[in-house]
């Protein structure tokens with residue numbers, strides 16, 4: 001009759017072709033939790049066909065037989081099935097070790113930065129696997145060199161890897177020459193025209209986000225960089241690209257959102273958020289990622305007061321963790337920042353407490369007001385461990401006063417919104433047609449969020465991994 005009818009007729013055939021040889025799995029007898037809608041289904045059946053969820057719901061309405069006779073049946077009695085977790089703030093160009101930010105502490109005489117970056121690239125498959133071990137099936141890389149786009153490609157072709165959304169190099173108010181090996185992660189932009197030109201260069205790589213590093217100090221006031229933020233947002237939005245902004249002071253964050261930022265990648269840490277700011281975020285549907293864990297980890301590492309969780313010690317990269325012991329550094333190579341922290345560790349801890357006094361309270365205010373909060377860690381920064389750092393983030397979100405269901409919502413459905421695009425629309429929720437990315441827990445995370453790390457099985461793209469087997 002018309003094109004529309006022809007199109008519809010073609011769909012079933014296309015689905016058949018894609019899934020004809022795909023493995024079918026039925027998860028039975030478990031408790032399904034969809035944090036995005038607070039849905040809890042006991043005695044649930046989830047049918048997986050290839051890389052997608054084909055059906056999910058009550059066993060009374062969905063029979064395991066729906067998966068077909070040849071389906072593999074997995075008994076999940078006593079277990080809890082959630083959408084795979086999503087960490088919406090990581091950096092693959094950073095390892096989390098002590099040498100990964102020579103602009104923060106210069107230890108290049110102990111380990112040249114080029115060696116550090118070579119190690120990072122070589123170990124990417126290991127880093128990917130550590131995310132999967134932690135139940136994290138998708139991550140957002142919020143800024144790095146242009147080779148980040150290759151990281152996205154390689155995760156797409158690696159089974160034991162999370163899905164990755166990436167921003168390219170950061171459009172920055174300040175320069176970081178220590179990180180420039182020819183493909184710098186942070187690019188200082190001096191005027192709006194340069195910003196537009198850089199967005200056009202980024203657009204050629206199909207970034208999932210454009211990132212602005214809105215660093216403010218006495219030499220770089222909020223207003224001086226604001227026209228560059230405006231131009232970046234305009235040029236990005238004209239290309240249907242979303243803009244994520246690092247802005248940790250209230251007035252910087254306000255300026256960023258007023259200029260059209262879609263995502264704030266950190267908490268506001270300098271003062272309590274006010275009603276006008278909360279309303280602004282709600283009106284603009286801005287997503288905020290708190291990254292609480294990263295605020296303690298530089299300071300604690302340098303002061304030799306690192307508080308890695310059991311999950312981080314077990315599932316973090318051992319070489320990265322070993323490097324974080326600052327007492328092992330040659331004494332004559334200690335950077336000033338580490339010397340100062342070691343001389344007065346309590347001062348370092350006091351500074352962290354001050355940040356948390358503000359940031360945790362702000363998180364609770366924004367959550368209560370209904371602002372979309374997406375969980376994220378800033379993993380890759382010194383002391384923030386790729387993969388399991390998310391469980392320290394959960395602890396801190398709990399300290400802020402969020403319920404387990406709210407925390408899990410931040411790490412699934414809300415995080416999927418930050419991830420964005422076609423993929424973002426098909427993750428973060430156990431639903432027909434979504435990707436079969438799941439985490440199966442041994443106990444109920446709604447009783448205590450600490451149980452979110454009691455991981456039995458991880459399913460990514462329909463492939464089932466016993467959690468204990470992933471890092472072997």
Ligand SMILES: [Zn+2]
Pocket residue numbers: 089090091142378
């Ligand atoms: Zn970051």
